[in-house]
Amino acid sequence: MTDFIYEKDADGIVTITLDMQGQSANTMNDRYVPGMNDAIAKLRAEDGLTGVIFASAKKTFFAGGDLGLILAIEKSDAETMRYIEGNKFPFRDLEKLPVPVVAAINGAALGGGYELCLACNHRIVVDDPKAIVGLPEVTLGLLPGAGGVVRLTALLGLEKALPYLTEGKPAKPQVALAAGMVDEVVATRDDLIPAAKAWIKANPDQHAQPWDQKGFRYPGGDALSPKVRQIAVASPAILYQKTRGLMPAPAKILDIAVNSMRMGFDAALRNESRGICALVTTPECKAAITTFFFGMQAIKGGKVRPEGPHWKATKAAVLGAGMMGSGIAWAHANAALPTVLKDMEMDKAEKGKSYTATLADKAIKRGRMTDDKKTALLSQITPATDDTAFEGADIIIEAVFEDIALKEKVIPESFKMLAPDGIYGSNTSTLPISILAKACPDPTRFIGLHFFSPVDKMKVVEIILGEQTSEETLRKAYDYVQQIGYMPIVVNDSRGFFTSRVFGTFMDEGLALMIDGMSPVAIERAAWLAGMPVGPLAVHDEVSMVLTQKVRKTHKDLDARLGTDAGFGAHNTASATVSDAMIEQGRGGRHYGGGFYDYTADGSKSLWSGLAQFAKGNAEIPMQDAIDRLLYRQAIETLRCLNEGVLRTEVEANLGGIFAIGFPAHTGGAIQFIRGIGVDTFAARAAELADKYGERFTLAPSAYDILRTSTAKAA
Template sequence: MSDYTYGNDYHYDRDADGIVTVTLDMAGQSANTMNTRYIPMMNEILGRLQSEEGLAGVVIASAKKTFFAGGDLNGLRAIERADEDSFARFEANKAPFRVMEKMQVPFVAAINGAALGGGYEICLACNHRVVVDDPAAVVGLPEVTLGILPGAGGVVRLTALLGLEKALPYLLEGKPSKPQAALKEGMVDEIVASRDDLIPAAKAWIKANPEAWQQPWDQKGFRYPGGDALSPRVRQTIMAAPAMLYKKTRGLMPAPAKILDIAVNSMRMGFEAALRMESRGICALAVTPEAKAAINTFFFGNQAIKSGKIRPEGPAWTVERAAVLGAGMMGGGIAWAQALAGLPTVLKDTDLAKAEKGKAYSQALADKRVARGRMSEATRDALLARITPSTEDADFAGVDLIIEAVFEDIDLKEKVIGASFGQLSENGIYASNTSTLPISVLAEFCPDPTRFIGLHFFSPVDKMKVVEIILGKKTSEETLRKAYDYVRQIGYMPIVVNDSRGFFTSRVFSTYLDEGMALMRDGMSPVAIERAAWLAGMPVGPLAVHDETSLVLSQKIRKTHEALDKRLGVEKGMPIDMEASNAVVDAMLDQGRGGRHYGGGFYDYAPDGSKSLWSGLSQFATGNGGVSVGEAKERLLYRQAIETLRCLNEGVLNTEVEANLGGIFAIGFPPHTGGAIQFIRGIGIDAFAARAAELAERYGDRFAIPEGALDRLRSPEAKAA
């Protein structure tokens, strides 16, 4: 034993029956993790256990709220090379588990809370897994969502425990399992009613099974559940899996393919060799741009927002009652989100039938959940009871929050805001769901602009769990804090931006649509444009998504901004180049092509639900083509990344975290990049600047990077974020 003891990180207790309970309780941390103290701690624990005479068994427990939180992601993202040193590190990380499996006494995991990633890998190395019956006590291997793989034996052991067919969904999707589902699947072996029952149940199992120390995969004649690699059913899975995986990932995410390869080949070699192959796999993945992007954005970025790092300081605020004005698809969606979160909502429109129709949107969503077993009828009925359709302002007098969600028409918004602001409670706030109109201008229509803010939801609201919070020039810090708390109260992700024409998301999204039009104008085949977008990782091609949002709406928004320009006395208030879109949209509408809702746009729609690109699109090709799919991918992504960079440079965006997460969750920027700013970092700041300059020279100033905009990304503060 070393001079320094890691005893402060765990509790060690031997009972009269010779069973030792090791309770992990890493000092100075809210959760147990595989940090730099983890391996010495485990070696110390195992050394003590090996020296115990008459040891009957071991229970691994936790004194934290969770069982074990997993690996050290700070250390992981610092790895720069897949070399012998990093390989040795991963081998050392998993070595204690093999020692546990060979000690010839049974080990039991007493799972009191979430056991994810490395935490569940500890459980897999135990002979028996007991979990408390609590929805928070989830188990699973989410590493794939961070661009890596379970490198402490997770791939190899879960495949051996469940068999390939059952293990692959958990390995390739990374979804956690609650106790009952985990028991059904075989991921845990026993459920107890309370945390107090965990250790007694674990000890009882050890007493009843004193010889059950050898893992199934170490026993002579072991066969994989569901069949080995040569069985017909498993061979069928192995043959079909790569194609299914490519359909989901488009070849843009290396982690799922690597996990599949290791899981399959682990069945064809010895257990020790399979563990080494797994270490080589995570070693290779840890240095990929995709892993760096995922860890920075989806873990540390999400953590920054969830922890309140970006939230203004001040007391917590809760909305007790709210009103939504405008019961269209957006207003109905906001009412659903609020009612689902337990917030009573008045849904107002000019006609009661319209308000009832808005509530019917929630009815349809709730009925679908009931039909799928995801919601009880009683829960549905309670949810719907929280939505009150109305035509009268008096019905929402004294509410804490009013959200105006009427059509994007400045004159209409002026009328609605002015008429309804007085219904707020003394400390309430008023929000507009505008997607592009300046909050500072809309705030002029209410008596107290300090209590006015933008809350831009995205359609469909029930699926797009992000809200763009827009600060007007006179919006108070208190109003921002309250809006931030409200967004988190309903379970959505808040992205805070400063006032600007088009804000952040609408500006960047518009550039995506416009570049699709520009590619078509340059003579690229519409089929190739849509294919390039798909290969780049965008969820929907620019032509298809324009049909869904409607060309009619695009033109109306443009005309609204032209009217606003006249009101404000400016020549062109929207700061983005939409030349290609404007020309194509106007010509399409002149020919009766308004989008899907209007019977057809860029696509023709058949009665059976199928669609095909409209043959008349060739009229817009004024160039001679010659744009490769590779360059089209670059243009679609660079255009959005440069506009995001402009927003950051202009102060519309405050942080890289919000730029990255907002771009992915609100706009659909390819997740494998980690977001638009992380995309720039992944390419390399200088390399990105050089390629953008080439595109600007060939295609115009829309690809020009503002002077000094990249300096912020080079700063030591930004690199450390």
């Protein structure tokens, strides 16, 4: 068996079919370069060669670089440079063949796979939405280092190439054709090779790339054209607004793309190699590959899923047509899962269904949905006021108000309608599942399913195991979450679970900074510089302090009822102090007319002038301290969750933190953030913060042992 299947037809056209053995996809593994070099040497020695076609025996065309090898690189030295250059040299050799070369793209061609296509003279793709092309390296903290930056800039021009290079968005066949990323689209995979051979026969002399031809000019203008110079000057500031200076890859890509237009082609390729060498060892690159590639692969590939047959829900019910219930019903409809949306009044149930109609109308306006799709979506949701409407449901999700007495009433009544092998989920955000399960006739089939608001944008679900939840129920819940297209994060039962506990520390630390005397503007700026999506004061307004207060009181009542002191949010003293005072002054949050911000009719907002009353100190808090306080509080609480067994794996800790609560993506998640800094360095800095600002930053030295003894507690 061979990785490169070499076949020559009677017309002198050689088809090289990539089929990396022992892999589900073609990658630039350790056999790739020798294999490509051998294939090109054979092509050079071929008598009567008239053309070359690159095809794939896999479902995808070519997946690009071997990220395991890249992750293992520790130094940007001469050896790393040789490795990078070795991967891209075959593409330059390919461009110098005296015959036309065609890429027959049967599936996804991303990263190094699309860079191979760029080195070909003609690119043909099958008209299949899965046959995407693009250069996503920037999303992994890298740049397209096998000629992608230089060639795409030369192919499309700087203005058109930059979005694909600095954002890493892939393009489907018709979009790629319109953009100039591919040259031809065929209807079926069987049409690819015939179309490639036809083009070669019709264009026997088109073997020189545009950039190798005398008089080549960049589309849209050369380096000195006014428009290109304007783009080069304005783009760094635009990038900084998007990345906040926290992600080095986009800026490096921009620099290489612009400068590639000012030097010879081969010099530009070498400059590109230097650029990727500088990125491969950065913490941001290591974090992105670890979390967004291998971590996502672990989740999607089922490495953290309980073993057993896959399960699929065919009928669902959502109880409560408020914001969360309506959002969950939309998610079900979008996944073609028929759902009964139940509320106490039909008007409320109908209003809940109209939420899906509103989202559909917005999508139609943007050209992302058709009227027929909207009709199909709405047909999946049935408003109801009676439990019998969802009799025999495979899954019931209780999404009523966060009140334990109400939930304890709803759960046993509605459970009767569940199919014999169905599962029951509660959308509670903080109430212990094991306690709610006591109201369930069969606690083994009861589980927490914590969605996040707004459900249509927050594509993650926290699955919470109760003390009696069965493995079968967990497996079904896991499959259900993936069935509707969301990311499952599994945690064990605890007050506030994982996400609410950690997010509460971020919100609290923002108020602690204000009490210490930092200006509200500087606090929000610190969160922005740290990489958080929204500042803590703005978050308090969106969540509403009224809700925060109710949650705190609910847990006090729960402690009294159970005769325990769970200490939920014990360190969140700033939140209790400030939010109670704000509510007393009629400033409960945005929904209540104003909170930390004043809101105007045109949608603008400004910080409330009365916030100075909360400053008890006059400390000159360095901006770096403020940034560290906001991030370290969350990372420490995440580590506590891991140590306590609330979190089961680092992968789920990292991805859950990023997608559910907005922990800065460039860090790779809270645990990866600690690893990126270095466990001992992080512990030392946490101790400094504890000495300076309080015991909430304190962790016993043994708490870090779980990270010291395991390099990847992933799956």
